[in-house]
Amino acid sequence: xxxxxxxxxxxxxxALTYRGATVTIAQVLIDTGSASTIFAARVVAPIGxxxxxTDDVYTVRGIGGTEAVFTRRIDCVAIEAQAVNNFEIExxxxxxxxxxxxxxxxxxxxxxxxxxxxxxxxxxxxxSAL
Amino acid sequence: MIWSEVRQxxxxxxxxxxxxxxxxxxxxxxxxKIAVMEVCPDNAEVMSAYERWHQxxxxxxxxxxxxxxxxxxxxxxxxxxxxxxxxxxxxR
Numbered sequence: 001x002x003x004x005x006x007x008x009x010x011x012x013x014x015a016l017t018y019r020g021a022t023v024t025i026a027q028v029l030i031d032t033g034s035a036s037t038i039f040a041a042r043v044v045a046p047i048g049x050x051x052x053x054t055d056d057v058y059t060v061r062g063i064g065g066t067e068a069v070f071t072r073r074i075d076c077v078a079i080e081a082q083a084v085n086n087f088e089i090e091x092x093x094x095x096x097x098x099x100x101x102x103x104x105x106x107x108x109x110x111x112x113x114x115x116x117x118x119x120x121x122x123x124x125x126x127x128s129a130l
Numbered sequence: 131m132i133w134s135e136v137r138q139x140x141x142x143x144x145x146x147x148x149x150x151x152x153x154x155x156x157x158x159x160x161x162x163k164i165a166v167m168e169v170c171p172d173n174a175e176v177m178s179a180y181e182r183w184h185q186x187x188x189x190x191x192x193x194x195x196x197x198x199x200x201x202x203x204x205x206x207x208x209x210x211x212x213x214x215x216x217x218x219x220x221x222r
Contacts, residue, residue, distance in 0.1 A: 034209055041177035050173040051144075053196040059159050062209040068180065068193045093177070095185035 001079050003030070003121045010116070012104070012123055016089075017076040021047040027101045030116060030123065034105035036060075037077070037087075038069060040094035043101045049074070049091055058090065067092045077108060082125045084111050131164050137197045143169050144176040146183055149191040159204040167192065 003010045010030045015022050016039070025043050038060070039049075055070040069092035077084050087108065094100060108114075113126040131139070136147065151163035167183060170176040176194045183192045195202060 036207065036209075041181060045174055045177065051177065051194060051196075052173065053198045056205065057193065057195070057203065058205045058207050059191070059193070060207045060209050065188050066191050067184065068204075070194075091177075093181035093184040095181050095188070 001123045003116075003118075003123055005121065007098070010118070010121075010123075011100075012079060014102075014104075015076075015078045016044065016047065016074060017078070018044070018047045018049050018072070018074045020075070023047045025101045027099055029100055029103045030109070030114075031103045031105055032109065032116075034103050035107060036090055037103060037105045037108045038067075038090040038092055038094065039102040040100070041091050044089075044091055051091070060090070060092070067094070079112070079123065079125075082112055084108060087111070131166070133161065133164060133202055136164055136166060137200075140166065140169060140197050143197050144171070144173055145169055145195055145197060146176065146179050147193050147195055148183075149193065152191060154206055157206045159206050161193075161202060161204070170194075 001012050003012060011027050012030060013024060013026045014028055015024050023046055049072055051070045058069050060067045060069055069090040071088055071090050073088045077087050115124045115126050117124060145166055146168040148165045148167050149161045150165050152159055152161045168179050170179050180192060180194045
């Protein structure tokens with residue numbers, strides 16, 4: 001998968017599957033500084049990922065304030081042929097003042113065996129599908 | 131208000147609330163004083179409303195919550211966050 005650089009930050013597109021419905025998400029940041037993976041509520045709502053009363057709620061605190069998120073275990077996160085099944089994501093507002101639909105954190109990158117190749121601007125995977 | 135008062139005033143509703151006074155203890159966030167910002171019809175609307183509030187006031191601490199919950203039970207995670215190179219951006 002080709003990495004796209006916007007404002008010097010690396011982005012990919014990927015597909016999320018939840019209860020059999022799949023959505024393609026265009027602008028997802030690769031972030032080795034984030035332990036977890038988060039998506040904007042507006043991009044996952046179309047496949048029925050909405051908060052439930054019983055969801056665990058987290059507050060993610062960092063530079064620039066706080067973000068409230070709920071968590072959801074989804075069927076699959078896939079980048080081209082590389083799929084990680086039964087994966088927990090966070091869902092929040094993600095309104096940072098610029099165009100970003102999600103953040104792929106270390107939980108996904110390690111599980112997928114991601115190789116971030118900045119010389120050729122590619123995201124590759126060192127192992128077969130999980 | 132405290133959460134039990136919020137629940138009494140807005141039973142069985144999705145709300146946007148603001149933490150007016152809050153503290154963290156053992157990676158849990160406790161809201162000591164809560165302001166109700168918006169009452170939402172359902173769980174889809176509450177996320178759009180949350181996004182709006184968060185975007186308008188990024189420094190304030192908002193939550194989406196359903197008053198059916200006895201305890202808010204908010205856990206805290208740390209994240210460094212994105213730092214953009216605004217100088218480079220301005221040159222483009």
